[in-house]
Amino acid sequence: MTASRRAPFRRNRLYLAGLSPAAFLLALFFVGPAIWALLSSFTNRALVGIDAANPRFVGLDNYVRLFGDPDFAKVILNSVVFVIGSAIIGQFVLGLGLALLLDYAERRGFLATSLVYAAVLLAWVNPTIIAGFLWVAMFDFYNGSLNVGLGHVGLGPIDWFGSGPMLAVIIANIWRGTAFTMLIFLGALRTIPSDIYEAARVDGANAFRRFWDHTLPMLRPIAALTLLSVTMATFGTFILIQALTNGGPALQTEVIALYAYHQAFQAHAVGYGSTIAVVMLALNLGFAIVFLRWSRARA
């Protein structure tokens, strides 16, 4: 009796030992800062000025201020547009499309497959800030490749960041992030056994039916996870936008993460910046719950 009870306990201890490095790192780099941000959001902590010398507890003042902030609605709307445009439509759909094409090409042993694969991966392995500067070099008004190219054929220059700032940052982010979803989907596609498709073909299903009836259902669990991680990563991203437009012109590309950064490190209001970060964290948790429910319900 006792022996059979001790065995799972010993096994649990092993699990715990195996999990603890990850748990420790998560606590150190995620839970710790999150708690710090939550505590800071109830204070008037600042990097400079009288509030830096005497930080004090201000209750919900920062939250009241945030929800009365006339710019906050615009920032949220920008974030939604940016996430839908670059994560859901761009990275997710384009990534899936690319994965299907590459999978198709691979199964048939096309020559250029690995070249395409490498080209997409190259965009992804760059550090974000480098990707940002690459696109600045592309869009820059005076010396950008696009305007210089247009100049050679007697057109332009076009003020890309002025006339379509959100579209510009979305394009850059799609370019940068598509490889991730493509890789995941490609991996998932490879796990689908070919005989399913052969059986379907024998049954007379066309390409669309094969995709709709077999490929898509088998991708669904992985699709939910990918959508979740892409959405959350995009929602929290700001380095790329910072390099491209820094939120401008006016606040036309200011997304929530960038707004938190600007409040904390440009206005030096750490307490207020933390408040925005906490709201962001809550929204991300909301996304996670919705997506996970969705993937479980369908799986």
Place this chain on the structure above:
Amino acid sequence: MDEVTRQIMSRRRFLQVAIASGVVVACNPTSIGSTSPSQGGTAPSSGAGGSTPPSGGAISGTVNVTYPDEAGFKPKYVEQAAAAVKSQYSGVDVKIDLQKIGDDDFYTKLLLRLDSGDVPDVIHVGGSLIGELSDAGYIEPLDDYLAGWEDWKQYPKAVQDGVSYNGKTWAIPYGLDMRWLYYRKDDLQKAGLPADWQPANVQGILDAAAAVKSKDAGVLPYALYAGPAGSSGTADHAFVPLLWAYGGELQDASGKWIGDSPATKKVMAYYAKAYGDGLSPKEIITATKPWTAMREKLGNGGLALLFEGGWVYGGWAAADKAATEQNVGYLLHPTESGGPSFTVGGPGTCWYITAKSKNKQAAWEFVKAVNTAEIVGKLNAEDPHPVARTDAADVTEFKSNKYLVDSTKALESARFTIPSPDYPKVIQAIQTATARIAAGELSADDAAKRYTDDLKQAVGADKVTSL
């Protein structure tokens, strides 16, 4: 609060008078070498219970100096000062941390450092930050040290007041800020305007810009800074001088920051015209560090009109002195009524000692060494600012330069920005408000109303009013 404001207001008025008298002193060649040898005779004035610095003797330890410089004028003088301190005090070592980044980035980095407790001994940032740095307890008042420093008498009262806050002196300035309305004589002539162009009033700037636009598509007419990308230039080189030109004020008599007002509406209408008519390029609000491109373009004739810092002239003169003197004209900022033109003055970038420095006496020795008349004169001759200490104006490199003499004289017509700890936050509200109007999101009247909200967000609703 009211008391502080009244102090500020009266100080500002005082600054104008005193700067003028300081200039007179500066032009007097006998002022050099007139320092009396009464060292030690003056006792520290606020020494009660405070730490009175030792009068010489054994000073040792390491001084950590951190400063930003993208232009590259300062390093040789900082090295020179460090070497002087090291040779004078064998026990002192000076470690220099030169950061080749912009002032804004440097400041954020520095604040994070100060906040974390990893504190350098000597820092070099704008004098307009004295209020918020002092309130935060990051910097050391220098009064006790100044009491024993004969050279402090070389700084005009106005300059001394420019670096004081709450009755104490917090920093040593080396060169004062002033601004010019620069214009390209060649570009204006092509547009049918005279080479010695002089706008009758503030509208004259827009008229000249419109003339340039109608004549030559290859030249940008005018650069009016707006938005966060313009950094503090959006305030000090654009919004604030325009506000003053239209008879507005930043603060009312009780010290509240003024949002919407008749003058604010006129400034917004001016912005709407400049951006709406394509006189100012929209890239200013989207490019990073737009001033880099604008300064370069004015220097090579690609831009006709620009209100900018006096120090900018140095880059053009260094590239081509003769062409710059021939083509670049500089004027004071005109007003709405055509009344007396003015410039915007400020204490410039200053040297500070940190409050948590463990080696303040040695740090002070470095600050003195980097602010000798010789270094101040030569540095300002290269990186053109009016000198902060009057005897430095006698350094040959400085006084032989007509441009610098003109700039120093222009300070007589200077209006000074306010050394309030809230001013940096107000600058951010100005950036937000000007970005909106420049991007064409709001009408001038709505943008002026919205500026009140921006100010409330920045400094708190109780400190904001509208007229």
